[in-house]
Amino acid sequence: xxxxxxxxxxxxxxxxxxxxxxxxxxxxxxxxxxxxxxxxxxxxxxxxxxxxxxxxxxxxxxxxxxxxxxxxxxxxxxxxxxxxxxxxxxxxxxxxxxxxxxxxxxxxxxxxxxxxxxxxxxxxxxxxxxxxxxxxxxxxxxxxxxxxxxxxxxxxxxxxxxxxxxxxxxxxxxxxxxxxxxxxxxxxxxxxxxxxxxxxxxxxxxxxxxxxxxxxxxxxxxxxxxxxxxxxxxxxxxxxxxxxxxxxxxxxxxxxxxxxxxxxxxxxxxxxxxxxxxxxxxxxxxxxxxxxxxxxxxxxxxxxxxxxxxxxxxxxxxxxxxxxxxxxxxxxxxxxxxxxxxxxxxxxxxxxxxxxxxxxxxxxxxxxxxxxxxxxxxxxxxxxxxxxxxxxxxxxxxxxxxxxxxxxxxxxxxxxxxxxxxxxxxxxxxxxxxxxxxxxxxxxxxxxxxxxxxxxxxxxxxxxxxxxxxxxxxxxxxxxxxxxxxxxxxxxxxxxxxxxxxxxxxxxxxxxxxxxxxxxxxxxxxxxxxxxxxxxxxxxxxxxxxxxxxxxxxxxxxxxxxxxxxxxxxxxxxxxxxxxxxxxxxxxxxxxxxxxxxxxx
Amino acid sequence: xxxxxxxxxxxxxxxxxxxxxxxxxxxxxxxxxxxxxxxxxxxxxxxxxxxxxxxxxxxxxxxxxxxxxxxxxxxxxxxxxxxxxxxxxxxxxxxxxxxxxxxxxxxxxxxxxxxxxxxxxxxxxxxxxxxxxxxxxxxxxxxxxxxxxxxxxxxxxxxxxxxxxxxxxxxxx
Numbered sequence: 001x002x003x004x005x006x007x008x009x010x011x012x013x014x015x016x017x018x019x020x021x022x023x024x025x026x027x028x029x030x031x032x033x034x035x036x037x038x039x040x041x042x043x044x045x046x047x048x049x050x051x052x053x054x055x056x057x058x059x060x061x062x063x064x065x066x067x068x069x070x071x072x073x074x075x076x077x078x079x080x081x082x083x084x085x086x087x088x089x090x091x092x093x094x095x096x097x098x099x100x101x102x103x104x105x106x107x108x109x110x111x112x113x114x115x116x117x118x119x120x121x122x123x124x125x126x127x128x129x130x131x132x133x134x135x136x137x138x139x140x141x142x143x144x145x146x147x148x149x150x151x152x153x154x155x156x157x158x159x160x161x162x163x164x165x166x167x168x169x170x171x172x173x174x175x176x177x178x179x180x181x182x183x184x185x186x187x188x189x190x191x192x193x194x195x196x197x198x199x200x201x202x203x204x205x206x207x208x209x210x211x212x213x214x215x216x217x218x219x220x221x222x223x224x225x226x227x228x229x230x231x232x233x234x235x236x237x238x239x240x241x242x243x244x245x246x247x248x249x250x251x252x253x254x255x256x257x258x259x260x261x262x263x264x265x266x267x268x269x270x271x272x273x274x275x276x277x278x279x280x281x282x283x284x285x286x287x288x289x290x291x292x293x294x295x296x297x298x299x300x301x302x303x304x305x306x307x308x309x310x311x312x313x314x315x316x317x318x319x320x321x322x323x324x325x326x327x328x329x330x331x332x333x334x335x336x337x338x339x340x341x342x343x344x345x346x347x348x349x350x351x352x353x354x355x356x357x358x359x360x361x362x363x364x365x366x367x368x369x370x371x372x373x374x375x376x377x378x379x380x381x382x383x384x385x386x387x388x389x390x391x392x393x394x395x396x397x398x399x400x401x402x403x404x405x406x407x408x409x410x411x412x413x414x415x416x417x418x419x420x421x422x423x424x425x426x427x428x429x430x431x432x433x434x435x436x437x438x439x440x441x442x443x444x445x446x447x448x449x450x451x452x453x454x455x456x457x458x459x460x461x462x463x464x465x466x467x468x469x470x471x472x473x474x475x476x477x478x479x480x481x482x483x484x485x486x487x488x489x490x491x492x493x494x495x496x497x498x499x500x501x502x503x504x505x506x507x508x509x510x511x512x513x514x515x516x517x518x519x520x521x522x523x524x525x526x527x528x529x530x531x532x533x534x535x536x537x538x539x540x541x542x543x544x545x546x547x548x549x550x551x552x553x554x555x556x557x558x559x560x561x562x563x564x565x566x567x568x569x570x571x572x573x574x575x576x577x578x579x580x581x582x583x584x585x586x587x588x589x590x591x592x593x594x595x596x597x598x599x600x601x
Numbered sequence: 602x603x604x605x606x607x608x609x610x611x612x613x614x615x616x617x618x619x620x621x622x623x624x625x626x627x628x629x630x631x632x633x634x635x636x637x638x639x640x641x642x643x644x645x646x647x648x649x650x651x652x653x654x655x656x657x658x659x660x661x662x663x664x665x666x667x668x669x670x671x672x673x674x675x676x677x678x679x680x681x682x683x684x685x686x687x688x689x690x691x692x693x694x695x696x697x698x699x700x701x702x703x704x705x706x707x708x709x710x711x712x713x714x715x716x717x718x719x720x721x722x723x724x725x726x727x728x729x730x731x732x733x734x735x736x737x738x739x740x741x742x743x744x745x746x747x748x749x750x751x752x753x754x755x756x757x758x759x760x761x762x763x764x765x766x767x768x769x770x771x772x773x774x
Contacts, residue, residue: 160653160704176653179705249655249679289658380752413752414734489661496662500756509753601664601676
């Protein structure tokens with residue numbers, strides 16, 4: 001295939017409805033009767049029932065005698081997400097657990113124990129710290145630094161204007177250019193970002209959502225210029241637009257339009273980017289905005305269902321796209337709940353893909369994930385404590401079986417990371433991997449009464465959230481109406497009140513507060529020079545490029561959008577000749593509109 | 602009655618009357634004040650996020666906490682220019698402006714809001730919440746921001762600050 005000759009894809013606007021109408025109610029299909037696929041012999045069942053009765057008797061007497069002697073220090077115990085907890089868990093709590101059906105083996109359906117067979121015994125998780133700061137040239141230097149330290153994948157974070165789809169010279173961009181990530185206005189910046197960094201052999205991750213079209217187009221244009229075939233490019237675009245509208249809040253398009261544009265990229269990727277993870281469904285901001293563990297999972301999967309439904313209507317086969325969809329999650333402070341979450345989400349994803357979408361390729365069922373320890377779990381007070389929080393989160397992620405991980409840098413609550421903080425995060429992961437022993441065995445918590453019970457409980461609550469969203473018309477609809485945002489806000493307020501009343505202790509914040517005034521740690525700052533340089537470069541670019549041709553290709557893009565064609569090829573054509581991100585996004589906003597979030601307070 | 606004693610009598614009477622009047626005026630004032638107290642409108646707080654920062658969890662928590670404390674809260678939303686915020690504060694007759702920003706535009710945005718208020722001769726106290734480093738805190742106070750709040754601040758402290766900043770006499774109908 002010549003990379004320059006393909007035309008617009010799927011341009012006739014015909015959509016083929018292939019939605020699986022027969023999707024059964026999850027509570028019927030997935031609830032506790034999923035365990036009886038292999039009938040036990042009658043004798044074995046009776047013996048088991050007898051055992052359970054004995055355990056129950058013993059437990060009751062233990063509660064009344066031994067346990068009753070010491071009163072608990074709190075009236076009620078619950079996970080961080082508010083799932084109530086008992087004193088102790090026994091075989092009574094996992095009566096229906098069927099090893100082969102519910103857990104199975106790593107690398108096999110339903111993947112509860114791991115996405116791959118050897119997990120960390122094969123290739124340990126990828127250390128993927130997020131990098132992005134200042135101009136593309138500055139980020140290029142930072143990339144080279146972290147890669148020398150031992151990082152194995154490249155991850156790009158963008159500044160706020162880039163994430164929203166505005167150029168550095170937009171009036172609202174003032175003060176934000178290159179501050180919390182790299183500023184990418186055009187292909188010229190992409191060229192600077194990748195100077196002397198090979199495109200092949202490394203995986204490249206772009207934390208970009210609504211502007212996936214222009215940013216991916218620039219990356220592909222760069223590959224084309226260097227003669228690197230699309231098919232050899234490995235990497236990920238986050239490309240999960242719905243959660244931007246209600247959680248991350250770096251949106252541009254209205255929810256339904258954002259889904260249409262996402263499907264354009266999916267269609268393109270299914271044809272031309274076999275090694276690219278075209279979407280990295282991201283639950284992180286949902287949790288960071290206050291959601292419980294089952295909202296993190298439920299909203300993310302409900303969004304995925306929305307995307308897949310639309311993609312299938314476009315005639316894209318589920319197996320063409322699902323193997324390229326990876327997932328990203330938050331790691332909060334409740335160590336055990338997090339491990340259960342990772343186990344539950346693999347099982348849920350496998351069931352959605354196999355049972356709902358009838359995916360045939362096992363890779364479609366296999367939930368590969370990245371996790372990042374939560375910035376919201378970190379505190380501004382006594383920032384060094386965050387090194388410990390990051391370690392706990394990193395352990396939970398490793399034990400939960402993630403494929404790649406970032407430990408948020410300890411100064412995250414204060415600023416973007418300093419080099420020292422970056423190094424510490426990478427070293428923490430290396431210590432976990434090589435010294436702690438947790439990478440020596442796969443899914444060591446399996447079989448724990450508590451862990452299996454909690455895994456089931458999180459799964460059940462997640463199905464309920466998914467069902468609720470579907471009953472309300474799907475995720476895009478729930479974003480439009482503000483429903484999702486409202487739930488997160490209510491949950492967050494509950495947590496805020498718990499911290500306020502000290503029902504929940506946060507060390508250094510509402511308890512164990514330091515007496516002396518704290519000093520800020522070494523802080524990384526982007527100089528004002530960055531913004532000036534970026535603006536000067538952009539001005540120069542707009543003077544020297546072929547403006548007439550840029551205008552023409554932007555008009556072609558607008559017309560393609562009006563026809564509701566797949567706009568991806570038109571974006572690439574525009575990006576190639578240095579049309580800016582803001583211009584491409586504006587052309588799309590002209591047709592698809594702009595999101596105004598509903599008021600929810 | 603002799604004229605002098607009559608004079609004395611009337612002088613005493615008039616001073617008595619004057620005192621009565623004073624008392625009645627005082628009583629009336631007390632009465633009015635009481636009325637004001639009961640009809641006193643709640644403190645009106647305008648909350649907004651200047652610039653492009655999308656971290657709106659904190660400001661929503663503050664909005665809910667101030668509402669729970671009986672205040673009237675107008676949350677303007679995000680992606681606002683300083684102009685839009687100051688104009689809304691005038692229109693809504695806000696007693697306090699609360700800004701929230703967890704990104705790097707924190708200081709430039711605060712600076713622009715304060716300059717606009719000064720240009721328009723408005724003396725509305727401004728509070729600023731966000732990832733405010735210790736060294737930036739002083740810069741913001743120098744701009745005329747009355748108080749800053751960093752992540753982890755307890756809501757009750759914010760409620761208390763707003764109450765202290767808006768004295769009762771500002772709230773008469």
